[in-house]
Amino acid sequence: MALLEVVNVSKVFPGVRALDDVSFTLQPGEVHALVGENGAGKSTLIKVLTGVYQPDGGELRYCDEPVSFATPMDAQRSGISTIYQEVNLVPLMSVAHNLFLGREPRNRFGLLDENRMNREAAEILGPYGVTTDVRRQLGTLALGAQQMVALARAVMIDARVVIMDEPTSSLEPREVETLFGVIRDLHARGIGIIYVSHRLDELYQICDAVTILRDGRLVHTGQLAELERLRLVSLMLGRDASQVRKEGATAFEADQHEGTGGAPVLRATNLRSRHKLHDISFDVKPGEVVGLGGLLGAGRSETIKAVGGAYPLDGGEIEVDGRHLKRHSTVQAVKAGIAIQPEDRKAEGIVAGLSVRENIALAVLPRMARMGLVSDAKIDEIVDVYMKRLRIKASSPHQAVGDLSGGNQQKVLLARLLATQPKVLLLDEPTRGIDVGAKVEVQTLIDELAAEGLGVVLVSSDAEELIEGAHRVVVLRDGVVVGMLTGAEVTTEDLLATIAAAAPEDKDEQ
Structure with a gap:
């Protein structure tokens, strides 16, 4: 009997079909790699599995029963835990408080049993290689140690499925080996693991099966040992x-x-x-x-x-x-x-609320300023040159960049960079x-x-x-x-x- 099944699931956002008829099966005790490039649909699938998103088509089956998680807490209560690449704990609270957050041990008067919590936290974290004083603030620990605390917290809630999103991205080699030891222990206990990573060496070292997504579609699923590395990369990239x-x-x-x-x-x-x-x-x-x-x-x-x-x-x-x-x-x-065009043009590049003219001129204003003043005529001249050269399609230089197509937004960003010569x-x-x-x-x-x-x-x-x-x-x-x-x-x-x-x-x- 499968532990977790995704059956023909689709998820649609305005203008984007993030998941298109995707199916996925996780067996008990299986370490299942979920791979694909940016935009492949991995994050969306994880959010569907954990109740962040509701599927627009298809169904989820958990322990052979249809399920629907309204919230991440619902999924967690059912035994599905997620460890994200960015540690989502409380840095100003102690290590022990983070580990037991929401389920702190109480004494017979219903009060927090601090001594018991600290003692049990130290015992739990030992196998994870975290030997620090559990009374320390979590934020004072190295990022790798914080990640191991997050992993311990995810496992200790009687999880039957653990989703790991790029878990080794901030770990030292020694910590990676500790993580792999924990994964092998979970494997032996019949806990299913969905492992998201782009590090092929890790995948082939610890994973049993693999599912490959590309552009929101399932392109391959099967035993990892039967898939050569070259073929895996080819399937991911679509070539x-x-x-x-x-x-x-x-x-x-x-x-x-x-x-x-x-x-x-x-x-x-x-x-x-x-x-x-x-x-x-x-x-x-x-x-x-x-x-x-x-x-x-x-x-x-x-x-x-x-x-x-x-x-x-x-x-x-x-x-x-x-x-x-x-x-x-x-x-x-x-x-x-040196001029750099970032990967995320909307978050790190263009200023959507400003006009085409203002976006292009941003980088050259310091160079053009004289006594703190800038000539509008010179700005207009530069903007006109680059709008024509890059064939930017806008109603006028004063149109808001956020109203342009993605391609024209990219050209505006390139125009700004080129204006710096x-x-x-x-x-x-x-x-x-x-x-x-x-x-x-x-x-x-x-x-x-x-x-x-x-x-x-x-x-x-x-x-x-x-x-x-x-x-x-x-x-x-x-x-x-x-x-x-x-x-x-x-x-x-x-x-x-x-x-x-x-x-x-x-x-x-x-």
């Missing part, structure tokens, strides 16, 4: 590596790229950041598009944010036109000629969430900018877009450079093979 090959080195003609030689306009050397980046090195020449490939969680976004001064570094060097950036900050990066352009998923026509326009624009001598770093989860748009591809996995594709190696087949390759034996020493 058949055995049938797709790209002739030549780049999307440009070879002779077009030969003129882009010379010294690198950007050089990143041994970039390091705790947990995320491990000695990342690459360079970009003028007129060159360098792709950063890898699965979600590989460290692609962190790498370009680090180069742009928006992500903390523990070590490494960044050079622009041969000059070292003495201080690691966004201000210094912008002054040096950068030497290096860092693009994180520049075509995500826009229609096919706008996608082609943005890709063409990137080609044109590179042809004009701009150095471009391109992050994309679309393997085809990366291969067709980049001259070279730096492949990352778990914050480590695992390959560099150049020339005839820049093919979808080689990219997927490099991503799927087994980790080197010395990975833990990185």
Whole structure:
């Protein structure tokens, strides 16, 4: 008898079909991997399972009975616990109080039995590797220790199903091994585990089965041991590596790229950041598009944010036109000629309530100011130039950016970056969430900018877009450079093979 079943479930949001007739089965004692790139539907499925969302079609079955969870608390009371990537506990409360929150032990007078709670908390947390004083505030612990407290809390409520969302993202290697030990114990006790991760080595180490989602649809489910890594990556990205090959080195003609030689306009050397980046090195020449490939969680976004001064570094060097950036900050990066387009244009890029004109002008106002004043005529001139150059479709420069299509919003953001006259352009998923026509326009624009001598770093989860748009591809996995594709190696087949390759034996020493 299956422990948990999702039967032909669909979930629709305005303009988006987040889940489309998805089925999923979890057996007792099974560790079941749930994988897929951003937008695949993993988070939506988890929220349906835990009562955050109600399905618009299909049904849930729990212990062979139809169920409907109105709230996450309903799901938790039924024995379904979730451990999220971001610890959702109370940092100002003690470790013990967090562990027993909502079910604190009471004495015979109905009062909180503090001594008993602290004693039992220490006993419970021991097997999880948390040996700290349980009276300490949770927020004073390292993030990995907080994650283990969250895991212990999830398990101790007599859970029959535990959902783990990227549980190792903030753990040290020692803590990862402790987590795997806990998972094996849960497995032996017949508790079902849904394990969400993009780290293939982890999946093949601890998971029994796998379900792959892409664009809200089920594309594969079955035993993980029967699925080769290369095939798994191909299914996630929607490309058949055995049938797709790209002739030549780049999307440009070879002779077009030969003129882009010379010294690198950007050089990143041994970039390091705790947990995320491990000695990342690459360079970009003028007129060159360098792709950063890898699965979600590989460290692609962190790498370009680090180069742009928006992500903390523990070590490494960044050079622009041969000059070292003495201080690691966004201000210094912008002054040096680095412009970055973030992955989430709505949260980190455009200001939806401002006009097209105001959004484009934001980045150049400091440079254009004279005695604290800015010429409206000069702003209008710059805005007009970039609206025409990028073919931004708006009723006027004064139209609110939030009223534009996704593709035109992306162009407005690019216009703002280009108005700073950068030497290096860092693009994180520049075509995500826009229609096919706008996608082609943005890709063409990137080609044109590179042809004009701009150095471009391109992050994309679309393997085809990366291969067709980049001259070279730096492949990352778990914050480590695992390959560099150049020339005839820049093919979808080689990219997927490099991503799927087994980790080197010395990975833990990185």
